[in-house]
Amino acid sequence: MGRMKDVYMQIRxxxxxxxxxxxxxxxxxxxxxxxxxxxxxxxxRLIESQKTSPDDAKDTSGSExxxxx
Numbered sequence: 258m259g260r261m262k263d264v265y266m267q268i269r270x271x272x273x274x275x276x277x278x279x280x281x282x283x284x285x286x287x288x289x290x291x292x293x294x295x296x297x298x299x300x301x302r303l304i305e306s307q308k309t310s311p312d313d314a315k316d317t318s319g320s321e322x323x324x325x326x
Contacts, residue, residue, distance in 0.1 A: 264282075264286070267289075268285065
C-alpha cells in the first residue's frame, strides 16, 4: 500500500487537484520507469568513465597526466 501512496503523492504534486482529461496511470508509470532507466544508464556510464585503465591516464602527447579522475 505504501507504493500506491507514493504514486498518488507524486501525481498530486505534478498535477495538483485537476488531472488532465486524457490521463492514464499506465502511461504515467511507463514515463516514470523510462525516466528512472535513463538515470540508471547515466549513472552506469559515469561509473564506467571513472574506471580508467593506465592507458587512459596518458594525455594526447603520450605523457602521464598529472590530473587524476
